[in-house]
Structure formats: structure tokens, C-alpha cells
Amino acid sequence: MAALIQAHTLSKIYNRHQADEVRALSEVTFSVEAGEAVVLQGPSGSGKTSLLSLIGCMTRPTSGQLRIGEKEVSRLPEPFLARVRRETFGFIFQQLNLLRDLSVLDNILLPLYPADLKTAEMHSRAERVLEQLNLLEKQRMKVAQLSGGEQQRVAIARALINQPEIIIADEPTAHLDSTLSKELLVILEHLKKDGKTIVFATHDPYVYQHRLVDRRFSMHDGVLRKAE
Template structure:
């Protein structure tokens, strides 16, 4: 199996006044295609920084990141935007839906930036919402949905462009445990369909459901699983 994501000696430093904070310190890591990887570690261990680097939302201070075999280090902002749009689906802890838009338009948003016409966008978003069991909630705004429903809209949005990689940052963190399990079931289903899933959590029980567990500590890989 080839690597969906490959990090080579990646560091991310933050400069706060005179002090240098090493959020990530020389990480080398490969995540295989079709795997379901949990990234765990105490808060401040660099989990979120790692997630945003893999998601190309941030750039490393040094080192190389390859997504689906493509080196991202030389890319400009437009190329990174395109890469995120085509290859990566994000699921955030607090759903990050746009409040003024219906569930349907929220789920369809990545297609807008892929240049898909409106009719097609809505058709595909409707199909995706049906798949996550929200066929009867398409015209609802996020404020009219429960936490679990919101996260399912967010999952539909992450899947809409059929990305190879799904990055989930504490996707169950804001949900009760029953709803959290439902969401995890959806991720397991997606993994079985072949999506590569990277999943950040501090919940060891959930992490143990995954095929691999990477433990971070002080910006380094403590256990590559």
C-alpha cells in the first residue's frame, strides 16, 4: 500500500515574543491509503498543529509534507486551496457550519469552489444528506439541528467531493456518547468504503477502535502504533 500522507522531518515553530515554541519537532510519519488512524496525546502535545499541517491549513517551518504523493512545500495558496478542495474532507469538533445557510447549501459548499453548477451541486448534496440520514432536514439551518445532525451535515460536506482523505478533529468532542458512537459508526463505514481517515481524539476508548494509534508527546511521535 502507498502512503496517502507522508511527513518527512516536519517541524512547526511558533514565535511568541522572544520565546520559540516547538509545536512539532521533527516528525516523520506515513499514513497508508485506506487506513483509519487515531492521533492521540495530551493537550499541548501538537495534535491540532499536526492536523492543520496535514490539512494544508498551515505550513511547516521545515520539512516536507506529501499528500497523495504530491509535495506541498512548493505550492502557492491557490494550489493548496485546490488540493484541500479535491483531496481532503474536514470534520471539525464544533461542526463549523455556516449559520445563514441551509443544511443543503452547507453540504454543497465545497462543490462551489470546485466550479460545479448550482443544480448539480444541490443534487449531489441532497444525495449525500440522504446517505447520512438527513433527507428530511435539508432546508433546516444549523441552528435548527441537533449536535449529531450538525455533525452529519459536516460529514456530508466533507464527503461531497469524494476526497481520498478525511481529517476529523475531535469529531465526537461536542456530542454525547450515544451520538458520538453513531458518528464513529459512520466513519467506520466510510473507512470500509476505502476512505483514508485521520482522527484526532483524546478519548482512548474511541482511539482503540481504530486500526492504528499514533501517540504524540511534546511535539514528537512517542508511539507510531
């Protein structure tokens, strides 16, 4: 069976041919099987976020190829990339990136607005993820009124609403205390059991060593290595 994510000699250079040119990734080659949980570790500026951005189709590589399932996505035009993002990925950002003045429900529904889904279907999906993440009671509250842990769960709910195959999480525990970090990993474990593929970057040794993780990679200066 072909890997779900296949990266071949992926490179990413920001501000190319300019004075502030940055080589964020150097010929990264790796693959992730469906249902696997893969963690990227490395210091700040090592290229973890750049690699997650490339895998998540948020930007295109400067060179190299990337396949998501059967699809070669590294040269897809923007509208197709957006569709791949919407249909294949769920993102959990380090800063959560929620719209704080909107309600929990509105935040969760955001990825579905451009999709041609019936309103009833949208609300049924929202109800399912809200229930799954124990947020049903809070759905009408504004995000700004929630605690940090609840906001984290809203971010996860938003990542799950489009029923993605792959969850991308960038430093998901960076702003959480140890209790909330454990709670998050329990949720991610459940998602893995449901067959989701999880790729995340972390500094946190607790996450890095967690039983949820199948394979570990370390990054340094844009180069990916399999960790010991």
C-alpha cells in the same frame, strides 16, 4: 505502493523569532496508507491539531517535507494548497464550524462553490450525502434549528461533498454524548469501508480503542510516537 500521506521530519514553529515562539511539532516522520484509519492521541497542546493542520494543507511546515499522493505540498503556494484542500480532504472540526444561519443544504454545498461544477451535479452530490447521513428531510432547515447530533452529521456531509480521499477529524466526539459518539464512529466505519483514509485526533478512549482504528500514535510536546 507509495503511502498516501508521507511526512518527513516535519516541524512547525508558530511566532518564530518572537517572544511568544511556540514549537508545536518537532521533526515528525510518519506515513499513512490509502484506506487506513489512523488516530493521534495526546494531551491538549501536544501538537495533534498542528499535525492535522499540516497534513490537511491548512498551513505550511517550518521545515520538513510532506507528500500527499504523488504531490510534494509543503512548499506549494496558497492557491494550490487551497485546491489540494478542496479536492483531497474533507474536514470535520472539533467545533463543527458550520454557518448556523444557513440551511443544511447551503452548508453542505459550500466547498463546491469555487469548483467549476454544474448546478445539477452539485445538487446530485448533495442529495447523495444527505441521504447517506439521513439528513434529506432536514436539508431546508437552518443548522441552528438542528440537534447536536444532526449538526455533527451536517459537518460530516460537508466533509464528504467534494468526494475526498482523506478525512481529517479533530476531536470529532469532543462535544457528543456516548450515543452520538457511537453513531459517528459507525459513519466513519462506513466511510472507511468505502475506501476513505481517515486521520483523526482524539482524547476519547472509546474512539481510541475502536475497531475502526488501524494504527495509533501518541503525541507529547510536539513529538510523535507509535503507541503501544
